[in-house]
Structure formats: structure tokens, C-alpha cells
Amino acid sequence: MSRTQPLLTTIAAACALALPAMAQAREVTLTTQLKNYGGDGAYLAVYLTDAKGAYAGTLWVAGGKAKYYKHLADWNRLSAGDGQRLQGVTGASVGAGRTLTVTADLADALIDAGYEIRIDAAAEDMRDSPAEIRVPLSTAQAGKAQAGKTYIQSFSYQFK
Amino acid sequence: MVWRQLHRWLGLVAGTLALVLGVTGTLLALDPLRDAWQAAPAEPGLPVATLVQRVQASVPGTQEVRRLPSGGIVVYGFEGDQALALRVDPADGRILGDYQRSLLPRWVKNLHRALLLDDAGRMAAAAVALAMLGLSVSGLVLLLRRMGGWRQLAAPVRGTLAQRLHVLSGRLLLPVLAVSAAAALVMSAATFGLIQLDAAPEPDVVSVPGSEPALPVGQLPLLQALRVQDLRQLNLPADDDPQDIWRVTTARGQGWVDRYSGQTLAWQDATVAQRVQDWAMLLHTGEGAWPWAVVLGIMGASIPLFWGTGLLLWWQARRSRPRLADNSPLAQADSLIFVASEGGSTWGFAEALHAALVAAGHRVHSAALEQWRVPPAARHVYVLAATYGDGQPPAHAAGALAAIARQPVTGAQVAVLGFGDRQFPAFCGFADALEAALRARGWATLLPLERIHQQSAQAFARWSQALAQALGQPLSVTWRPRLPRTVALTLVARQDFPGGAGEPAAILRFALPGRGLPRFAAGDLLGIVPPGEAVSRYYSLASGRADGFVEICVRRMPGGVCSNLLHALQPGESVQAFIRSNPGFVLPAGRTPVLLIGAGTGVAPLAGFIRGNARHRPMHLYVGARDPARDFYFGAELQAWQAEGRLAGLHTTFSRTPGGGYVQDLLQRDAAQVRDLLAQGAIVRVCGSRPMAEGVAQVLDALLAPLGQSLAQLKAKGRYAEDLF
Numbered sequence: 001m002s003r004t005q006p007l008l009t010t011i012a013a014a015c016a017l018a019l020p021a022m023a024q025a026r027e028v029t030l031t032t033q034l035k036n037y038g039g040d041g042a043y044l045a046v047y048l049t050d051a052k053g054a055y056a057g058t059l060w061v062a063g064g065k066a067k068y069y070k071h072l073a074d075w076n077r078l079s080a081g082d083g084q085r086l087q088g089v090t091g092a093s094v095g096a097g098r099t100l101t102v103t104a105d106l107a108d109a110l111i112d113a114g115y116e117i118r119i120d121a122a123a124e125d126m127r128d129s130p131a132e133i134r135v136p137l138s139t140a141q142a143g144k145a146q147a148g149k150t151y152i153q154s155f156s157y158q159f160k
Numbered sequence: 161m162v163w164r165q166l167h168r169w170l171g172l173v174a175g176t177l178a179l180v181l182g183v184t185g186t187l188l189a190l191d192p193l194r195d196a197w198q199a200a201p202a203e204p205g206l207p208v209a210t211l212v213q214r215v216q217a218s219v220p221g222t223q224e225v226r227r228l229p230s231g232g233i234v235v236y237g238f239e240g241d242q243a244l245a246l247r248v249d250p251a252d253g254r255i256l257g258d259y260q261r262s263l264l265p266r267w268v269k270n271l272h273r274a275l276l277l278d279d280a281g282r283m284a285a286a287a288v289a290l291a292m293l294g295l296s297v298s299g300l301v302l303l304l305r306r307m308g309g310w311r312q313l314a315a316p317v318r319g320t321l322a323q324r325l326h327v328l329s330g331r332l333l334l335p336v337l338a339v340s341a342a343a344a345l346v347m348s349a350a351t352f353g354l355i356q357l358d359a360a361p362e363p364d365v366v367s368v369p370g371s372e373p374a375l376p377v378g379q380l381p382l383l384q385a386l387r388v389q390d391l392r393q394l395n396l397p398a399d400d401d402p403q404d405i406w407r408v409t410t411a412r413g414q415g416w417v418d419r420y421s422g423q424t425l426a427w428q429d430a431t432v433a434q435r436v437q438d439w440a441m442l443l444h445t446g447e448g449a450w451p452w453a454v455v456l457g458i459m460g461a462s463i464p465l466f467w468g469t470g471l472l473l474w475w476q477a478r479r480s481r482p483r484l485a486d487n488s489p490l491a492q493a494d495s496l497i498f499v500a501s502e503g504g505s506t507w508g509f510a511e512a513l514h515a516a517l518v519a520a521g522h523r524v525h526s527a528a529l530e531q532w533r534v535p536p537a538a539r540h541v542y543v544l545a546a547t548y549g550d551g552q553p554p555a556h557a558a559g560a561l562a563a564i565a566r567q568p569v570t571g572a573q574v575a576v577l578g579f580g581d582r583q584f585p586a587f588c589g590f591a592d593a594l595e596a597a598l599r600a601r602g603w604a605t606l607l608p609l610e611r612i613h614q615q616s617a618q619a620f621a622r623w624s625q626a627l628a629q630a631l632g633q634p635l636s637v638t639w640r641p642r643l644p645r646t647v648a649l650t651l652v653a654r655q656d657f658p659g660g661a662g663e664p665a666a667i668l669r670f671a672l673p674g675r676g677l678p679r680f681a682a683g684d685l686l687g688i689v690p691p692g693e694a695v696s697r698y699y700s701l702a703s704g705r706a707d708g709f710v711e712i713c714v715r716r717m718p719g720g721v722c723s724n725l726l727h728a729l730q731p732g733e734s735v736q737a738f739i740r741s742n743p744g745f746v747l748p749a750g751r752t753p754v755l756l757i758g759a760g761t762g763v764a765p766l767a768g769f770i771r772g773n774a775r776h777r778p779m780h781l782y783v784g785a786r787d788p789a790r791d792f793y794f795g796a797e798l799q800a801w802q803a804e805g806r807l808a809g810l811h812t813t814f815s816r817t818p819g820g821g822y823v824q825d826l827l828q829r830d831a832a833q834v835r836d837l838l839a840q841g842a843i844v845r846v847c848g849s850r851p852m853a854e855g856v857a858q859v860l861d862a863l864l865a866p867l868g869q870s871l872a873q874l875k876a877k878g879r880y881a882e883d884l885f
Contacts, residue, residue, distance in 0.1 A: 067350055067351065070362065073362075073395065077362040081361070125261040127223065149238070
């Protein structure tokens with residue numbers, strides 16, 4: 001079935017979340033492998049929410065056409081007030097069966113503090129999948145693979 | 161001129177890509193048809209809430225409900241880990257089957273909108289859409305020019321097969337193409353973010369959990385009020401996210417509903433841009449309007465036809481285009497050559513003159529006569545004008561006299577050279593009119609008007625010498641006639657007649673050569689080039705290609721080079737010949753009756769029409785000759801064809817037999833029947849001598865008057881045409 005060879009797409013995201021005490025930062029590598037769902041390339045929004053579920057920042061947006069962002073419904077809604085949400089964190093949409101690898105610098109204060117990594121996903125003519133992935137941002141969770149609801153075969157992250 | 165250039169270059173440059181878009185577009189038009197076929201629309205007035213209740217009962221993990229433009233309902237959900245997309249019946253929530261977005265592999269759509277090249281391809285496809293819009297607009301302008309305005313837009317189209325196909329299909333499909341291309345541009349603009357579809361950022365609203373459990377869908381006022389026919393998409397709140405909300409999209413806007421309170425937390429009206437985009441989607445894809453999808457599909461499939469015929473027309477025009485070396489810009493030229501040419505032969509003389517003047521050191525600009533403009537730098541102006549029919553200007557130069565009257569007079573000297581045939585009463589009539597108009601305007605004379613008969617090389621050489629003297633410098637004008645490529649035709653049979661007026665006549669049948677002859681029909685012309693002759697003679701064809709032979713009827717003319725050559729021809733011998741199409745005279749297809757009128761050898765093309773009338777269209781032939789024993793050409797065949805049903809009525813008259821007369825007398829005698837045919841919309845074709853045609857025209861005009869019609873009207877509609885000699 002897998003006609004498409006998984007392609008390692010490595011993108012270094014120059015993303016440093018603006019927090020007051022940015023004393024220490026850790027580099028985190030997020031790996032998202034898509035299923036072979038047999039459709040056009042997926043739009044993905046990778047973002048952080050805090051302990052209360054409030055939006056804390058965007059790590060990556062795959063897919064460049066703004067008119068489709070409404071299909072990444074949760075991210076689009078939560079991040080609406082963030083004028084810089086696309087600053088330096090956008091890339092091409094991710095083809096079915098392919099792997100997106102993104103690195104980001106995260107402040108230590110974000111880790112093990114109740115923050116969550118979320119991914120919204122959508123593909124043309126297919127269903128929208130907000131909150132495709134929701135995993136806590138914690139040292140315990142690092143390295144553990146998690147499947148998404150519709151498009152994502154497995155998602156995991158590693159601290160450097 | 162600009163429109164023609166625009167049309168040509170857009171067609172040539174964007175045409176190949178348009179071909180891809182047209183074919184894939186036709187395939188994609190199948191999807192709306194399939195959707196319409198499969199759709200099980202909701203009953204009118206069904207609340208969205210009720211639909212969701214039914215759907216949830218049969219698809220427990222429902223996450224999203226969409227109403228397709230076709231009216232069909234699709235439900236997205238989960239079964240375990242497996243994502244589902246199901247078609248459901250809104251009447252009871254029953255699952256009808258899996259939902260596939262398209263019948264076609266995905267690459268077809270990606271080829272159509274992005275040529276499989278992502279953003280670069282999207283831009284290219286948008287550029288093609290823009291080119292299509294340009295082609296539609298320029299095509300409309302050219303169509304209006306060709307047909308003579310909006311009122312004549314629906315008139316019959318004349319011309320070669322390629323021209324007719326291009327114009328006929330253009331007339332039907334041009335508006336569809338324009339609409340589809342404009343819609344495509346709107347969609348592209350939205351894709352590239354040039355049009356902002358969303359009104360405002362989405363509202364930051366969430367469901368607020370309290371002590372109460374989430375409300376069932378039946379208690380949500382917005383979803384009870386909304387009708388399924390207005391629904392686009394409904395997203396249900398996720399079970400595992402207490403803050404998740406109901407999100408509903410309709411054509412009018414988008415709403416967010418709290419899952420606990422049932423309150424509509426926010427509503428955003430759809431923007432004007434979004435509505436425009438919705439319309440563009442409908443008009444470009446035909447989704448939700450299957451009859452329009454059919455029209456779009458036909459339009460897409462016709463693009464190869466447009467492209468092919470357009471390319472052919474361009475190629476034909478290119479081949480007949482004059483080859484001018486060193487054509488100086490108009491403003492810098494000291495010598496201007498203006499040309500009015502019907503078949504292109506006058507351009508041959510213009511080329512020779514152009515080359516000679518350039519060799520003599522002049523800066524020369526040659527152009528079509530209707531572009532008449534004389535800048536101050538020009539010192540000599542040459543007008544080479546052919547005459548068409550009875551003193552008419554060639555079609556392209558119809559506005560030339562008006563252009564000359566508009567433009568200011570300069571100090572340049574003008575010479576007019578007319579081309580024509582002395583057999584016509586108004587020999588070089590258009591050149592006469594030009595000469596008179598120019599002198600009346602006060603243009604100075606370089607040379608007096610000279611008229612050239614049948615492209616006479618000697619007469620042209622004499623005029624060139626006179627010109628050299630007037631310019632006071634030697635000129636070497638070498639003119640060689642441009643003849644089409646000829647093919648050798650071998651005589652296979654001949655039928656000899658004593659002829660009516662002393663000279664014999666013969667029906668000559670040539671074998672159809674394997675290659676080299678284009679398609680031809682009865683009524684087209686066969687050009688014969690006698691050896692060593694520069695000028696060809698034309699004979700009306702009495703057969704079409706389908707008949708499997710080439711047949712003409714030739715009367716020997718005293719001293720006629722070509723007719724004597726043909727008459728001396730014995731079976732097995734051959735002549736050089738070519739086909740010239742005669743689109744105005746060839747019979748259009750159809751079932752309307754046909755009135756054929758001819759005399760002498762003029763019966764030949766009419767006999768050809770009858771021979772090819774396998775479908776037994778009602779054809780009535782009025783034919784005149786002198787003596788049935790001497791010059792009743794095709795007499796035996798005509799009687800046989802009448803017996804076979806190919807000829808409905810055969811009416812003959814012989815002027816040298818007692819009680820006989822001319823063919824116009826015969827028409828007068830049968831006035832009631834002829835008028836009846838004309839009233840039925842009969843197509844009239846006349847072939848023979850000029851005096852006969854004049855007599856026939858008088859009789860027909862008199863018969864048409866009580867019907868409130870005239871011969872001029874019939875001519876304009878292509879119902880009446882003559883082939884005279």
C-alpha cells in the first residue's frame with residue numbers, strides 16, 4: 001500500500017516562545033508521521049495550550065494558503081488574537097504517508113507545567129480534525145509515540 | 161487588427177495548456193452528475209436538529225455532518241480507530257454507502273487546477289483562465305465583426321469547414337467559456353489570498369461546563385431553527401473535550417453554540433467575498449447544478465475543437481500571408497503600398513513592387529488598404545486594388561473608401577493599379593471608384609489609373625516601366641504568379657457534345673489521385689494550369705470527393721488556351737490542377753428544398769449537387785439549353801437521378817426548339833411552384849452566363865416581392881448564390 005516513501009522533512013523552527021523568565025531553554029524535536037490516508041497534502045497546526053486550556057503559542061503551521069486555516073478550527077480560533085502566530089513557523093503542507101520533523105526552543109518553565117501540545121489537521125475534501133493530537137508537554141511523555149484521530153499515524157517529541 | 165492579433169496569440173500560447181484544462185474539466189464535470197444521481201435530499205423544512213438526531217442513532221461516533229451542493233448528506237465519524245465518511249438518507253438516518261469525494265483519481269483534479277506543479281502550476285492555470293477570458297472577449301469582437309453586428313449574430317455562418325466549425329461552436333460556447341474562466345479567476349484570487357473570504361477572526365468562544373450535562377441536539381434553538389436545505393457543514397462537539405462547541409456553517413454565515421446552555425455564542429455573517437466565491441464555485445464546477453455541469457462538460461470537450469480549428473485557420477492565413485522583406489515602419493517609409501486583394505493574388509503583385517522599390521533604395525511600407533494612412537514622410541503612394549463581383553471591393557477593404565475620406569490629404573503622389581477581369585461588366589470597378597475618390601480629395605497623380613486584365617504579366621511590366629520613368633530611376637520588377645501546389649489529374653473518360661453555339665463541349669472525368677487533392681465538394685472550383693502559362697483557369701466541379709472522381713464540363717472557347725488543351729486531352733493523359741474552395745456556393749447541409757437554376761455548361765455544379773443527394777432532399781432543377789440533341793449536358797444522368805429520387809423536379813427548356821425559351825421564361829411559367837419553394841425557405845443556386853443570371857434575378861425578385869422578401873435579403877442570408885462565367 002505504501003506507494004509514497006516516507007520523506008524526512010526537517011525544518012528548524014526559529015521559535016522561541018516569549019515568556020518573562022526566558023533564562024533556560026531546551027530544544028525539542030517534534031516528529032509527526034502521517035497515515036497513508038489517500039488524499040491531498042494535510043494542513044497541520046502544532047501549538048501549545050497552558051494548564052487552563054488557553055492558547056500559549058504556535059510551534060508550526062504546515063500549509064500556506066490562509067483560506068484553508070479555518071479548517072484548522074481550534075488553532076484558528078484560539079490563536080486569533082496572536083498577530084505573530086505565523087511568524088517564521090510556516091511550511092508546505094505534508095503529503096499522506098510523509099513525516100514532518102520540527103525543532104523548537106522551549107523555555108524550561110513550560111515543561112512539566114501542565115502545558116499541552118496540540119495538533120489540528122485537515123485535508124482537502126476530507127474531514128477537519130481539530131485536536132487530532134493532544135499530549136502533555138512533560139519529561140515523562142517525551143519519546144512516547146501517540147496516534148492521532150484521523151491523519152496522524154504517530155506523533156512523538158524528544159528533548160535534546 | 162489588435163483584437164485578431166490578441167485572439168491569435170492568446171490561442172497559440174495558452175491553447176495547449178487550455179487543451180489539458182478542457183479535457184480534465186470535462187472529466188471533472190462527471191462528479192456533479194454522479195452526486196446528483198446519488199443524492200437523497202432532505203424533505204423541505206427538515207430542521208438540522210432532527211437530521212442530527214437521526215444520524216446519531218445510526219452513526220454513533222458522528223463528528224461532522226455535511227450537506228453536499230447536490231443535496232446529499234454525508235456524515236463523518238469514527239468506528240474504533242477507523243475514520244468513516246458515509247452517505248446517509250436524511251429521511252431516517254439510514255446509511256446508504258461509503259462516500260467517495262470523486263469518481264476520478266486525485267491527480268486529475270490536481271492536473272486541472274495546478275498542472276501537478278503546486279503553486280507555480282496554480283499560477284499557470286490562472287494565467288490560462290485569464291487567457292481564456294481574453295480569448296472569449298476578443299472572439300466576441302471578431303464574431304461581431306464577421307457577422308456584422310449583434311442583430312446578425314444568429315445568421316448562418318459561411319466560409320470553409322474550419323471557419324464554420326470555429327465560428328459555430330464559438331457562438332454557442334463563448335459565453336460558457338467566459339463565465340467559467342471568470343469564475344476560475346475568482347477562485348484563484350481566493351487561493352492566493354488576493355480576496356479575503358473571512359469577515360473577522362473566529363470568535364474565541366468555548367462551552368462553559370456547569371453542573372448540568374450537555375444538552376441533546378433537539379434542545380439547541382439554533383439547530384432547531386436551521387433547515388437542512390440551508391446547511392453546509394455542522395461540527396459536533398467532541399465527547400472528550402468539555403469546552404468543545406457546536407459549529408454550524410450555512411450559506412449565510414457561521415454560528416457557534418454552547419453545548420450546555422444551548423445559546424448561540426456567536427454568529428458571523430458570510431462576507432460578500434464568500435458569497436462571490438460560492439457563486440464562482442457553482443459556476444466553475446457545476447456542483448449542485450447538474451444541468452450546468454453538463455454544459456460545462458460539453459464546453460470543456462469543445463476546447464480541443466476550438467484549438468484544432470483555430471490552429472488550422474492560423475496556419476492557412478499564415479500560408480497565404482504575403483512575404484514582405486524589409487517592410488519599413490509606416491512613419492519612416494517614403495513609399496507606401498496599399499493592397500485590396502480578394503484571393504491573395506494582388507498581394508503577389510504588391511510583393512514584386514515592394515521588392516523592386518526596396519532594391520531601388522526606397523523605404524517601403526506595405527499594408528492592407530483599409531489601414532489607409534499617409535504620414536508626412538511618404539512621397540509616393542501605390543494602391544493595388546482587385547475588384548470582386550460587380551464592382552465590389554474585396555471583403556476586407558469594404559471600409560477603405562470611408563478611411564480615405566477621413567484621413568487628411570498630403571503632398572504625396574498616388575498611383576492606382578486595378579486588377580480584374582474584362583468578362584465582368586464592372587471591370588476594375590472598385591479601382592475606378594478609388595481613383596475617383598482620391599482625385600476628388602485632391603491627391604496628386606503619380607501615374608494615371610491602369611487596369612490589368614486577368615493578372616496579365618505583360619500589362620504589369622508595362623505599368624512598371626511607366627513607373628520607372630515617372631520616378632526617374634530604373635526599376636526591376638519581377639512578378640511570378642503564386643499558384644497553389646498542383647497535382648496531375650489523369651483523364652479517365654470523356655463525353656463529347658456538339659455544343660449549342662458552334663463550339664463543342666465535353667464532360668471530362670479525371671481519376672481521383674491518391675494524395676495531393678484536399679477535400680472538395682460539387683460547386684467548388686478546379687483550377688487548371690496549362691503548361692507554360694502563368695494564370696490558371698477555373699471550372700466548377702460536378703463531383704465531390706465522395707464520388708471518387710473529379711468531373712468538369714468544358715466548352716471550347718475560340719482561341720482559349722485552357723479549353724483547347726482540355727478538349728485535346730485523351731484518356732490516360734493528364735493536366736496539372738488544384739482545388740479552390742467556393743464556400744459561398746457549395747450547398748449547406750439540411751432538409752430545406754433546393755432550387756437549382758442553370759444554362760449550358762452551367763448545369764455542371766448543379767448536376768454535382770443532385771448526384772450527391774443520396775438523402776433525397778427536395779431538389780428542383782430548372783435548366784436551359786439550345787437543343788436537346790446538341791447541348792443538354794448531363795441529360796441522361798439527370799433523368800436517371802430523377803428516377804432514383806435524387807432529383808424531385810426536372811424542368812427543361814430549349815431555345816432552338818419550337819415553343820422553347822430561356823430558363824427565366826421557364827421560371828416565369830412555373831411561377832406558382834417557384835414561389836411556393838421560395839416561401840418554404842428554399843436555397844437557390846444559379847450557374848451559367850451573366851445575362852442569364854440577370855434575367856433569372858429579375859424573375860425571382862418579382863416572385864419574392866409578394867412574400868415580403870427580396871433577392872438581396874436571400875443573398876445576405878446565403879440562401880441565394882451565383883457562379884457565373
